[in-house]
Amino acid sequence: MNSTSTAVREVRAAFAGAVHLPGETGYDELRGTPFAPIDPRPALVAEATGADDVRAAVLAARDAGMGLTVQATGHGTHVPCDGGLLLRTSRMAGVLVDPHRRLARVGPGAVWGQVLAAAAPFGLAGLSGSHAGVGVTGYTLGGGLGWLSRAHGFAADSLLRARVVTADGRIVTASPGSHPDLYWALRGGGGNFGVVTAMEFRLHPVGQVFAGTACFPIERAAETLTRYRDWIDGAPDRLSTALLLTPMPDAPEAHPSVRGRRVLQLKAMYAGSADQARRLLRPLTRAAGPALTGDFRVLPYAEAAMGGTAPGQVELLGELPDAAIAAIVRAAEPSHGPAVEIRHWDGAMGRPGTGAGPAGHRSTRLSVIADTRSPALADALRPHSGGRAFLNFLHDPTRTADAYSGADHHRLATVKRHYDPDNTFGLTHNIAPAPPAAVRTAG
Numbered sequence: 518m519n520s521t522s523t524a525v526r527e528v529r530a531a532f533a534g535a536v537h538l539p540g541e542t543g544y545d546e547l548r549g550t551p552f553a554p555i556d557p558r559p560a561l562v563a564e565a566t567g568a569d570d571v572r573a574a575v576l577a578a579r580d581a582g583m584g585l586t587v588q589a590t591g592h593g594t595h596v597p598c599d600g601g602l603l604l605r606t607s608r609m610a611g612v613l614v615d616p617h618r619r620l621a622r623v624g625p626g627a628v629w630g631q632v633l634a635a636a637a638p639f640g641l642a643g644l645s646g647s648h649a650g651v652g653v654t655g656y657t658l659g660g661g662l663g664w665l666s667r668a669h670g671f672a673a674d675s676l677l678r679a680r681v682v683t684a685d686g687r688i689v690t691a692s693p694g695s696h697p698d699l700y701w702a703l704r705g706g707g708g709n710f711g712v713v714t715a716m717e718f719r720l721h722p723v724g725q726v727f728a729g730t731a732c733f734p735i736e737r738a739a740e741t742l743t744r745y746r747d748w749i750d751g752a753p754d755r756l757s758t759a760l761l762l763t764p765m766p767d768a769p770e771a772h773p774s775v776r777g778r779r780v781l782q783l784k785a786m787y788a789g790s791a792d793q794a795r796r797l798l799r800p801l802t803r804a805a806g807p808a809l810t811g812d813f814r815v816l817p818y819a820e821a822a823m824g825g826t827a828p829g830q831v832e833l834l835g836e837l838p839d840a841a842i843a844a845i846v847r848a849a850e851p852s853h854g855p856a857v858e859i860r861h862w863d864g865a866m867g868r869p870g871t872g873a874g875p876a877g878h879r880s881t882r883l884s885v886i887a888d889t890r891s892p893a894l895a896d897a898l899r900p901h902s903g904g905r906a907f908l909n910f911l912h913d914p915t916r917t918a919d920a921y922s923g924a925d926h927h928r929l930a931t932v933k934r935h936y937d938p939d940n941t942f943g944l945t946h947n948i949a950p951a952p953p954a955a956v957r958t959a960g
Contacts, residue, residue, distance in 0.1 A: 521560045524581035524602060531573035534564040534608060547605055548598075550591035557594075559586070559603035566608050568680065568688055568714040575712060575941065576686045578602040584944045587712050589626045589652040596914050596944045606654075609714065616641060619720045620677060625654045625713050633819035641720040642818045644672040646909075647825030654713050659909040659946075660705045660876035664786045664823050665723060667864030668754045673704035673876040674869065675719040681711035684941040688714070693872070702932040704874020705921075707908055708945045709929070710936045727794040728786040728821040729813035732772075733805035735779045738762050739846050742859065744804035746837040749882070754864040755788040756797055761826065762849035763856035774809045779849065781805055784823060791815050826858040828910040830887040830895060832902040833862075837883055844897030845885060855887040857894070875925035878905045886910070908946055917946040927951070 529536050537544040538561050547562045560583065565571050578585040584601030588594055589610075610626035616639035621632055630649030636642055646656055646663045661672025669675065678692035681699065689711075691700040702710050733741070738760075745760055752758065760783055767777030783801060787794035794813070802808065834841065837859070849857045862881045869879060884907070887894060906919035918926050930951035933940075938950050 520581035521583065521600070524577040524583055525561050527577040527580070528561065528563055528574055528602070531577075532563060532565075532570050534566040534570050536564070537562040548603060550588070550594040555595065555597045557586070557597035557599060557603065559598040560600050562603045562605060564605045564608055568682060571604065571606070571682045571712050571714050572686050572688060574602055574604045575682050575684065579684055579686075579939065579941045585941055586944045587625075587708055587942075589654060590628060590650060595912055595946070598944055601944060604712065606712075606714075614639065614641070614720070619722070620717055621720055622715060622717045623653050624715055625652075627653045629653055629656070636720050637724075637817055637819040640722055640724040642723040643718065643720055644669055644675055646672075647823050649822070654716060655708065656909060657716065657718065658703055658705070658707050658713065660907060662862075662866075662877070662907065662909060664728075664757045664821070665721065665788070665818075666866050667757045667861070668788060669721050670865040670869065671705070671876040672718070673874050674865075675721075676700075676704050676874075677717045677719060679703055679713050679717070680715040681713055683711045684937040684939065697872075698932050699936060701872065701874050702929055705876030705908065706874070706929050706932070706948065707917075709933055709942055709948045711942065723788055723818045725815050726786050726788050726818045726821055727791045727813060727815050728823065729784075729811070731783045731802065731805075731811040731813065732765070732775050732780040732809045733783070733802075733807075734809065735762060735781050735849075737804065737806045738781045738849070739842055741781060741801065741805045742837065742842045742845065743839075745801060745859070746842075746883075748800050749861045749863065752797065752861065752863075756794065757786045757861065758798075758801075759784045759858050759860040761856060761858045762845065763826075763858075764852075772810045779852075780809060785813070786821060786823060788818075826856055826886045827888040828886050828912070829855065829889045830891060831907060831910040832885045832895070832898040833878055833881040833905045833907060834883045834885060834898070834901050835880055835903075836901065838901060841885075841898055841901050844894055847897075848887065848891045848894040855889040855891050855894075857888075858884075858886045860884045860886065875921050875929060877907055878920075878922070881905070881907075884910075911946060914946050917948060920946070 586598035606625040609624035611624040614635045629645035765775040908920040934950040
C-alpha cells in the first residue's frame with residue numbers, strides 16, 4: 518500500500534467529517550478556490566468537524582510525507598495542493614461574542630459577516646476587511662487590513678490567543694503566556710506554523726460610521742492625488758480613505774452621469790459624526806471638483822459594504838512623489854487600463870504595542886493597488902516601494918520574504934524550525950524552517 522493510500526485509510530478511520538477522493542461526489546466542488554488562478558488536484562479532501570479531525574489529518578499527511586493545505590473559504594490560496602491533503606475547515610464556523618469582555622471566539626471556518634452580525638447588537642466590531650465573505654482566520658494570520666485599521670491596528674494586532682494543532686499533532690494554546698514565540702508568529706506569519714482550530718480576538722466599540730463613495734471627473738486625478746499626499750498628514754486615525762481611478766460599468770445600475778466613464782472615486786469611512794467627517798473631507802472634495810455622484814451616509818458599521826480593489830498588483834509606499842503620481846495617472850488613462858486604488862495606511866498600524874507580531878511593513882503610508890498587473894506601473898513605482906509586500910495581498914508565493922523585515926523573517930524561520938521542522942505546512946506563502954545551525958546561533 519502506497520503512502521497516499523495509507524493516508525486515506527488513516528484519515529477515514531479517524532475522521533468524523535466527510536472525506537472525498539477524486540471522482541467522488543463533492544470532490545470537485547470542494548477542491549477549488551474562488552479567486553486564485555490555480556486548479557488544485559489534491560489526493561483527498563477532508564472536511565473537519567473539530568480539532569480531533571484536524572489532528573488526524575495533520576498526522577496522516579505528515580506520516581505519508583504529503584503536502585497539506587488548509588482552506589476555509591479559499592481566499593488567499595495561491596499554491597496548489599496537487600497530490601496532497603486538502604483540509605477544509607468550513608464546517609468549523611462557530612462564532613461566540615462576549616460583550617462584557619469585548620472579545621469574540623471563532624472557529625476556523627467563520628467568515629467576517631458572521632462576526633459583524635453577532636457583535637453589532639452590542640455596538641462592537643471586529644477589524645474586518647472589505648468583504649463579509651472573507652474567512653476570519655486566514656485574513657487575521659496574514660495581517661488583516663481593514664477600514665478600522667487606522668484606528669485600531671491590523672486584525673493580527675487584536676488576536677488574543679489561538680488554539681493550534683502543530684505538525685507533531687499537539688494541540689496547544691498560543692498566547693502571551695503560553696507558547697509566546699508561536700503567538701508572535703501567528704500575528705502576521707500566515708499558515709506556516711500549524712492549523713488554527715479556534716481563535717479569540719479583541720472587539721472594538723464601533724457602532725455607527727459615516728461612510729460611502731463619491732465620483733469626480735478623472736481629469737482632476739493628478740491635482741487631487743497631489744492634494745491627498747499632503748492632506749493625509751492631518752487625517753485623524755478614525756478616518757480611513759482611498760482614491761480610485763476606475764472605470765464605471767456601462768450598465769443600468771450605474772448612475773447616468775458616470776455610466777461607462779472612467780472616474781476619480783473617493784471612498785471614506787469615519788467613526789464619528791457626519792458633520793465632522795464632511796469638514797475633514799472638504800479639502801479633498803474641493804480639489805477633485807464638483808461631484809458627479811455622492812453616497813455618503815451614517816449607517817451601522819456592519820452594513821458599510823466598502824468593497825475593495827482586487828489586488829492584481831500591490832505596491833507599498835512611504836511617500837507619494839510627483840513621479841509616482843504621474844505613473845499612476847498614466848497607467849489608468851487608457852480605456853483598457855487597470856483600476857488603480859491609492860489607500861492611506863499609517864495610524865495605529867504604524868504604532869504597534871510591545872511584542873507586536875510581524876504583520877505588515879508598519880512604515881507604509883500608502884498602498885497602490887491595481888486590479889490587473891501593469892509592468893509599466895510596477896517599474897515606475899519600484900524605486901519608491903523598495904519591493905515590499907503585504908501577505909494578504911501577495912499572489913506570488915516566491916515573494917513571501919518581501920512581506921517582512923529581514924529581522925522578522927529570520928525570527929519567523931526560527932519559530933518554524935521549532936514547530937514545523939519538516940515543513941508540513943509548506944503549501945502556502947512558505948517560510949522555510951531555519952537551518953539547525955542558524956537556530957543554535959540565534960539561541
